[in-house]
Amino acid sequence: MRLIAAAIAAGLLWATAYAVACWVWPFVACPRCTGSGTHRSPSGRAWRDCRRCSGTGRRLRLGRRAANWAARRRA
Ligand SMILES: [Zn+2]
Numbered sequence: 001m002r003l004i005a006a007a008i009a010a011g012l013l014w015a016t017a018y019a020v021a022c023w024v025w026p027f028v029a030c031p032r033c034t035g036s037g038t039h040r041s042p043s044g045r046a047w048r049d050c051r052r053c054s055g056t057g058r059r060l061r062l063g064r065r066a067a068n069w070a071a072r073r074r075a
Pocket of ligand 1: 030031032033034035037038050051052053054055057058
């Protein structure tokens with residue numbers, strides 16, 4: 001029983017740390033273009049905006065997206 005309580009406490013601590021991290025650093029590099037925002041042609045010279053992030057090179061983290069969703073829902 002003690003072990004379960006410790007596991008729950010650790011989980012809550014991790015969730016709090018993750019929520020704070022998502023608030024302070026809301027973006028991660030786009031996994032498709034690894035943050036460059038461009039998608040290069042095989043020749044390497046031509047390029048277009050990355051479709052996943054529409055050229056910004058960044059993606060909102062899951063935690064921040066959830067927070068935004070919750071905030072929109074409350075309003
Ligand atoms: Zn991208």
